[in-house]
Amino acid sequence: MSRPALSIVVIGFDMARELPRTVTSLLPPYQRGVAPDEVEIIVVDNGSTQPLRRELFPAEADVRVLRVDEGGVSPCRAINQGVALARAEHVALMIDGARMVSPGMIRAALDAAALHSRAFVATLGFHLGPKVQQVSVEEGYTREVEDRLLADIGWPQGDGYRLFEICALGESYAMGVLVPPTETTFFVMRKAMFQAIGGYDERFVQLGGGLASFDFFRRAVEAAGDGFIMLVGEGTFHQLHYGATTQAGGVRREVDPGVSLGDLYGREYESIVGQPYRRVDHMPLLVGRITHPSVPRLFFATAG
Structure with a gap:
């Protein structure tokens, strides 16, 4: 078996509806400019x-399924075990297996990764529907509504970039690419670099991993330096699955009297890292193209 160009690790929990769409979006022919043998997918249950x-x-795709029973409610251990199985020099991670991607994602990410020896290629994340889902579910957005939206744009047989017509920027990406985000929903980097910076910190044990992705993003950006790259014109699109932070209320919902989920996340982060969370201020190299008329509005959100 030839060595793939990219190993994509996809983490899932109770996503039988969403994961098949996610995997479809990661494979040719939906993915443009890549051959079937260039991509392996490791789905970690x-x-x-x-x-x-x-x-x-x-059946014909290079897809493996790994079951992790001891991961708890955090995906960190599952992530590290999935990456350990990767055969390619470069790995990609989707911590949330409910996210489909735009059709040029893999080609664009691999080309961007070739620009720097320490490249960390990150992307923006969007929610399917009119608003972020923690809000839209309280206004009548359901899986059935989402299914109709996807059918209306002919996904996946039609132009996959039409996903930009039926989405909203996720909260972590509300300022587009002109301000570094707090995390990323899909990234590409060398497997050796992932492991050198310690992978995901398994001390993050809160529901959904808490701020583990914020922590990893900060460490990856610091390690990359001038190799920090953000893609323009490609993104991920979150399907409704009532996840830890995307159900009604999101991180603001109370889990104990007077204590929100976000409070728990912040406390755990500070106890592990030793200081409160702060956004990275290292500006990325922007790489990409205008793939859909909605791209300028979404990616350059702070421009007015």
């Missing part, structure tokens, strides 16, 4: 109630 079956995904 982080203790789903009903174990994921390999049969959910195309």
Whole structure:
């Protein structure tokens, strides 16, 4: 078996509806400019109630399913175990397996990764629907509404860039690419670099990993230096699955009297890192193109 150009690790928990769409979006022919043997996908089932079956995904594709039963409610251990299995020099991570991607994502990310020996290539994340889902679910947005939106744009057979017509910027990306985000929903970097900076910190054990992705993003940007790259014109699109931070209320919902989920996340972060969270201020190199008329409005959100 030839060595792939990219190993994509996809983390899932109780996502039997969403993961097949995610995997479809990561494979040719939906993905443009890559051959089938250039991509391997490692789907890590982080203790789903009903174990994921390999049969959910195309038989001809290079897809493996790894079951992790001891990961707890945080995906960090599942992430590190998935990356350890990667055969490619470069790895990509989707910490949330409910995210589909735009059709040029892999080609654009690989080309960007070739620009720097320490490249850390990150992307913006969007939510399907009219608003971020923690808000839209309180206004009538459902999985059935989402299914109709996808059918209306002919996904996946039609132009995948039409996903930009039915989405909203996620909260972590509300300022577009003109301000560094707090995390990323899809990144590409060398596997050796991922491991050299310690991977995901498994001390983050809160629901959904807490601020583990914020912590990893900060460390990756610091390690990359001038190799920090943000893609323009490609993104991920979150399907509704009522996740830890995307159900009604998001991180603002109370989990104890007077204590929000965000409060718990912040406390855990400070106890592990030794200081409160602060946004990175290192500006990225922007790489990409205008792939859809909505791209300027979404990616350059702070421009007016």
